[in-house]
Amino acid sequence: MAVKQISIFVENKEGRIKKAINTLALANINIRALSIADTTKYGILRLIVSDNEKAIEALEKDGFIVKENEVIVLEVPDEPNGLNSTLAVFDNEGINLEYVYAFVGAKSDQAVVVMRLENMEKAIAALESNNIRILDTEDIKNI
Numbered sequence: 001m002a003v004k005q006i007s008i009f010v011e012n013k014e015g016r017i018k019k020a021i022n023t024l025a026l027a028n029i030n031i032r033a034l035s036i037a038d039t040t041k042y043g044i045l046r047l048i049v050s051d052n053e054k055a056i057e058a059l060e061k062d063g064f065i066v067k068e069n070e071v072i073v074l075e076v077p078d079e080p081n082g083l084n085s086t087l088a089v090f091d092n093e094g095i096n097l098e099y100v101y102a103f104v105g106a107k108s109d110q111a112v113v114v115m116r117l118e119n120m121e122k123a124i125a126a127l128e129s130n131n132i133r134i135l136d137t138e139d140i141k142n143i
Contacts, residue, residue, distance in 0.1 A: 001072075001124065001134050001135075001136045002071065002072055002120055003048060003070065003071055003072070003073045003135070003137055003140065004048075004052050004068050004069070004070060004071075005046055005047065005048050005068070005069055005070070005071045005114070005116075006047050006048075006049060006052055006055055006056060006059075006066055006067070006068050007044050007045070007066065007067045007068075008020050008044070008045040008046075008047070008059060008064050008065070008066050009042055009043075009044060009066075009067075010042060010043045010044075010045055010064070011041070011042055011043075012039065012040060012041055012043050016043075017036065017043070017045060019062070020045055020059065020062075020064055023058050023059055023062045023064070024047075024049065024055055026058070027054055027055065027057075027058035029049050029050055029051055029054060029055045029058070030049065030050035031047055031048075031049055031050075032047075032048045032049060032050065032140050032143065033047065033048040033073075033103055033112070033114055034046070034047050034048075034101075035047075035099075035101035035114070037099070046099075046101070046114075048073070048114065048140060050141065052068060056068065069116070070116075070120055071114050071116050072114070072115045072116075072117065072120065072124060072127070072134060073112060073114050073115075073134065073135040073139075074086070074112070074113055074115070074127060074132055074133060074134045075110035075111070075112060075132075075135065076102075076110065076111050076113050076132075077109070077110060077111070078104055078109055078110055078111040083100075083102070083111070083113060086113070086127075086132060089126050089127060089130050089132065090117065090123060090126065092126075093122060093123075093126045095117050095118060095119050095122055095123050095126065096117065096118040096119075097116075097117055097118075098115075098116040098117060098118060099115070099116050100113060100114065100115045100116075101113075101114050110133075112135065112140075112143060
C-alpha cells in the first residue's frame with residue numbers, strides 16, 4: 001500500500017517555506033509528516049497531508065510548483081536499530097532507498113517511517129513477506 005505525498009518546490013529564500021505552510025493552513029489542511037531537503041537555490045518540502053487534492057489546488061493557486069508521488073509509510077520499532085532491521089529487508093532484496101524521513105507518535109511504541117524506494121512494488125512485497133506493517137491513509141489520519 002502506497003500513500004500519496006506532495007512535494008513543493010520552494011526557492012531557498014527567507015519566508016518561502018512559511019508561505020507554503022500558511023497556504024495549507026488557510027486551506028484547512030493538516031500536515032501529518034514533513035521533510036525538507038535543500039540546495040543553494042531551492043528546496044523540496046515533502047509532506048503527507050490530510051487532503052492532497054485540496055492542498056495541491058491551494059498551493060498551485062498561490063504560485064507553488066507541486067508534484068504528487070507515492071511513498072511507503074510503515075512502522076518500525078522505536079528502539080535502537082529499529083530502522084536498520086527494516087532497511088536490511090531492502091538490502092537483502094537489492095532495493096535502493098531514495099530517501100527516508102520519520103517521526104514518533106505518542107500513541108504507539110513504534111516510530112513511523114516514510115520511504116521512497118526505487119522499486120515500490122518490490123519493496124511492498126518484501127515488507128509484507130517480512131510481516132512489517134505498512135500504513136495506509138486512514139492509519140496516518142489516526143496518528
